[in-house]
Amino acid sequence: MNLHEYQAKQIMREYGLPVQGGRVATKPKDAEKIARDYGNPVMVKAQVHTGGRGKAGGVKYAKTPDEAENYARGILGMRIKNFPVKKVLIAKAVDIKKEYYLSVIMDRDKKSPLIMASREGGMDIEEVARRKPKAIKKLWVDPVYGLLPHQAKEIMLSLFDDGKFALRSANIVEALYRLFTECDAQIAEINPLALDDGGKLWVTDAKVVLDDNALSRHPKLEKLRDPDPGEDKELAAKEAGLSYIPLSGYIGCVVNGAGLAMATMDLIKKYGGEPANFLDIGGSSSPEKVEKALSILLLDKNVRVIFFNIFGGITRCDDVASGVIRATESMKIGLPMVARLTGTNEDEARQILKNSPIIPVQSMSEGAIRAIELAKGN
DSSP states (O other), rough: BBBHHHHHHHHHHHHHHHHHOOOESSSSHHHHHHHHHEEEEEEEEEESSSSSTTTOOEEEESSSHHHHHHHHHHHHTTTTTTOOOOOEEEEEOOOOOOOOOOOEEEEEETTEEEEEEEEETTTHHHHHHOOGGGGEEEEEETTTTTTOOHHHHHHHHHSOOHHHHHHHTTTHHHHHHHHHTTTEEEEEEEEEEEETTSOEEESEEEEEEEEEEGGGGGGHHTTTTTOTTHHHHHHHHHHHHHEEESSSEEEEEEESSSSHHHHHHHHHHHHTTOOOOOEESSSSOOOOHHHHHHHHHOOOOOOOOEEEEEEEESSSSSHHHHHHHHHHHHSOHHHSSEEEEEETTHHHHHHHHHTTTOEEEESSSHHHHHHHHHHTTT
């Protein structure tokens, strides 16, 4: 789950990180009032779940409250990489002397958190890694022992020539790592970590991505979710106990089991088609669940045909068939449907579907090929 910058900064502030003051505005006049309350130059920053805000004109330096209002008027409502801007963060401006990069991410290959730091902050870290890989300090943390004090100091000593200053600032690394682990984050990033003219460090931009699978442990963080365009289908699926991921193809897949769902998509690709989604209805699916799955799938206007691929173990094929029939009776589907139902109660399922418009197939390959043909109008 992606957090907006203002949300990430709020969490970082709670962990004791040096975040400058800032408040969110949804109206230009609110931006003016916030800037007036601060009484000094402010940054007006679009709040969207994507990078490249500055290049798109979504980050402005306002010297006066009136400028803040005018900039907010121009930013609110604009689209950045197809993300609509509904909020702007009005943050106290910092007189930046030097910018640094600091982050904690999960390295899945090494199965441990990775801390990265660089003197080249304010830039895309992937670009820095490509041009100057040695400019990035990397430190892998043992997940059992956690971050040790000397490791936090080692990170800051790689950023600052002033050893005493680096040692005094090691608490920033410790706080960021604590946030990362305690919030079950996938990414906790400060870019830039800014040094001002007075020799103080500030979190002037922040990014936090949380692990969806761990949000049940963090109801407070779950409430911070602000769905992106198109994410509503995934959330509706999650609430219904389904696993749904939209893709860019045109063959809608309704499958039980993650492995079978992956194999179904592979077959569709093998025979020249494009899957529109990953949709796993789970190991025990009631007719209501199948009906809900279809309603979510049909929200994707790119879908031309629906392919049911069900292997009945715990899942009963007749339950799936009943759900399909109920869906055809309660909603206007208007798309051809192919079904491979095999396993528990498959004979009963065939009887249920006997007089329906659903095309039965015997194998996965036959189903994938037939679905592709129907999608192409054959």
